[in-house]
Amino acid sequence: SQQGEEDPQALSIQEGENATMNCSYKTSINNLQWYRQNSGRGLVHLILIRSNEREKHSGRLRVTLDTSKKSSSLLITASRAADTASYFCATERGTYKYIFGTGTRLKVLA
Amino acid sequence: GAVVSQHPSWVICKSGTSVKIECRSLDFQATTMFWYRQFPKQSLMLMATSNEGSKATYEQGVEKDKFLINHASLTLSTLTVTSAHPEDSSFYICSASSGGREGISEETQYFGPGTRLLVL
Numbered sequence: 063s064q065q066g067e068e069d070p071q072a073l074s075i076q077e078g079e080n081a082t083m084n085c086s087y088k089t090s091i092n093n094l095q096w097y098r099q100n101s102g103r104g105l106v107h108l109i110l111i112r113s114n115e116r117e118k119h120s121g122r123l124r125v126t127l128d129t130s131k132k133s134s135s136l137l138i139t140a141s142r143a144a145d146t147a148s149y150f151c152a153t154e155r156g157t158y159k160y161i162f163g164t165g166t167r168l169k170v171l172a
Numbered sequence: 173g174a175v176v177s178q179h180p181s182w183v184i185c186k187s188g189t190s191v192k193i194e195c196r197s198l199d200f201q202a203t204t205m206f207w208y209r210q211f212p213k214q215s216l217m218l219m220a221t222s223n224e225g226s227k228a229t230y231e232q233g234v235e236k237d238k239f240l241i242n243h244a245s246l247t248l249s250t251l252t253v254t255s256a257h258p259e260d261s262s263f264y265i266c267s268a269s270s271g272g273r274e275g276i277s278e279e280t281q282y283f284g285p286g287t288r289l290l291v292l
Binding site: 095097102103106110150161162163165 | 176178204206208213214215216218221263265267280281282283284285286288
């Protein structure tokens with residue numbers, strides 16, 4: 063399969079709660095990236111984590127990477143209604159070429 | 173910085189016609205552009221990688237004669253869906269990479285807003 067797997071496929075939480083999404087991949091990577099996609103729009107880059115990094119923060123986002131388990135997680139703290147979107151992980155498959163995971167559809171209820 | 177545009181944003185056409193979609197990097201030179209296809213509630217499927225001045229590299233299962241890609245300059249790539257059929261209806265998204273030039277992360281892809289194609 064071209065893609066990695068993400069879980070859950072869909073997640074619904076209340077505003078203010080934390081949201082955690084997981085991504086698993088199959089081959090060795092140099093880095094892994096997380097993107098957000100609002101409905102019917104293009105993707106927005108959120109964060110990149112390299113294979114020699116274990117954790118990275120950006121505002122309310124926290125990304126972890128476990129290369130031994132070939133998995134990554136994205137944590138959004140204190141979620142807001144505006145965080146409602148689909149979230150994708152992407153792993154490198156060649157020079158600047160990335161393959162996207164199946165995605166998690168997050169819905170944050172006000 | 174690092175803005176990518178796509179045109180048109182949506183298009184409706186009759187079966188059998190060809191449709192051209194443009195992808196432009198507005199404020200940086202894109203050494204590499206990527207074309208993706210996305211079905212409703214699904215992930216992005218990479219169709220092809222295009223480098224300026226050379227032939228595109230297509231992913232397995234993507235018909236190169238069906239989806240013509242031209243990367244004529246460092247700021248423009250086009251995808252032409254030839255003889256479109258209803259099964260070609262989809263959301264097409266392009267992305268661009270600077271290759272590390274102009275101080276833009278070489279590893280980050282910048283995405284266009286997408287083009288929704290409906291073939292009747």
